Amino acid sequence: MIRRIDAYAYNNGLRAVSPLWKAGFAAVLFVLSYLAHPLVQAAVFVWMFVWIVGHARIPFRFYAALLAVALLFYAASLPALVLELDSTGGLYISETGLIRAAGLLTRTAACFATLAFLILTTPVSGLFQVLxxxxxxxxxxxxxxxxxxxxxxxxxxxxxxxxxxxxxxxxxxxxxxxxxxxxxxxxxxxxxxxxxxxxxxxxxxRGFTGDIRLSPLTGTGPAIPRAYLWEAILVLAALLALEGWFIWRDML
Structure with a gap:
């Protein structure tokens, strides 16, 4: 699978977009995915699907398989999240555990989607240049x-x-x-x-002296298509506004 990830990173619809822009975009969405309300996390997951499968043209079946592998670790933690012991020693599924499991699912899916966006659209050489x-x-x-x-x-x-x-x-x-x-x-x-x-x-x-040199990341790289840039700005603003509304509602 790692070879296919590497191949898609070099051949996708967003290959020409600046690695620095994609890394910054993914970092902002990752923080939002980790801290936001579950509905906002679900919206981020759906939006990243549009970017990965729609804009980057990554095959849906491969992305779904990658997501399924990631969610296996989540599935392994489900018994510990939803099962509780009663006073007689019996096991039962708690409502609190189900709510906790649902919240963890949206957070896991949203955070994975942002990372998948970065690794599937940016070659490793570009990530090293960003670092x-x-x-x-x-x-x-x-x-x-x-x-x-x-x-x-x-x-x-x-x-x-x-x-x-x-x-x-x-x-x-x-x-x-x-x-x-x-x-x-x-x-x-x-x-x-x-x-x-x-x-x-x-x-x-071949004369290697122990110093691995990377090609410099000059400027911000090729410009992102204007339509994608406006989509990123408007949808991100809407997500932040929605999260702000949830925070304001919880404070009342």
């Missing part, structure tokens, strides 16, 4: 870049070892799968370290 622009320590950026590269190296190595086992008749039957998977995990670490050393030697042979 560099925000004066993130260079060491932290370099560690993140190396870790990101290592994920692909690790995945490629695991895929190669798995295919090699299948070619030799492995990964068949329940016990065979358990045995072969244990062998794969053991060999995976050694093989990955070997490939990582090869990558390090290759960088050294």
């Amino acid at each position: 560099d622009k925000l004066r993130m320590p260079r060491l932290v950026i370099e560690l993140m870049l190396i870790t990101y590269r290592f994920i692909f190296l690790f995945a490629d190595t695991a895929q190669e070892l798995y295919q090699a086992q299948q070619a030799r008749g492995g990964q068949s039957g329940f016990r065979g799968r358990i045995r072969d998977t244990a062998v794969l995990v053991g060999r995976l670490f050694a093989k990955t370290v070997q490939r990582y050393r090869g990558l390090a030697h290759g960088l050294a042979s």
Whole structure:
């Protein structure tokens, strides 16, 4: 899945929009999604669907699958949220727990949607440029870049070892799968370290001195289409106004 995310980040309808603008837009909506009333959070989730599937043209099925994976962690926490013990030791579903679970669902969905908007429309190189622009320590950026590269190296190595086992008749039957998977995990670490050393030697042979240089993020990048900009301003203002109304109502 990570390869498809990376592919969509480089090929989507909002690829030309400034990474700095998209990061700022997502940051504002993330804070709003975390703090706002559940109805505002639900509105943010729907609006992000319009941006991701409509404006960025990310396939609906892929976005839905990504959302389903994220909500699995929410589903795992549901029993602890909605189930309570009565005085006799029996379990029952509490009304307070259901309200709490519903509020957590809207918050989780809205926050995930804002993050999904950013990662599905902005390449990792653009995110690193934004971090560099925000004066993130260079060491932290370099560690993140190396870790990101290592994920692909690790995945490629695991895929190669798995295919090699299948070619030799492995990964068949329940016990065979358990045995072969244990062998794969053991060999995976050694093989990955070997490939990582090869990558390090290759960088050294090309004159790498330990300093990873990023291309500068000049200005604000390509302008966002005027229609999208006005949509962002007007809808965000409406969401803030709605949240203000909820706050004013609760204070009465």
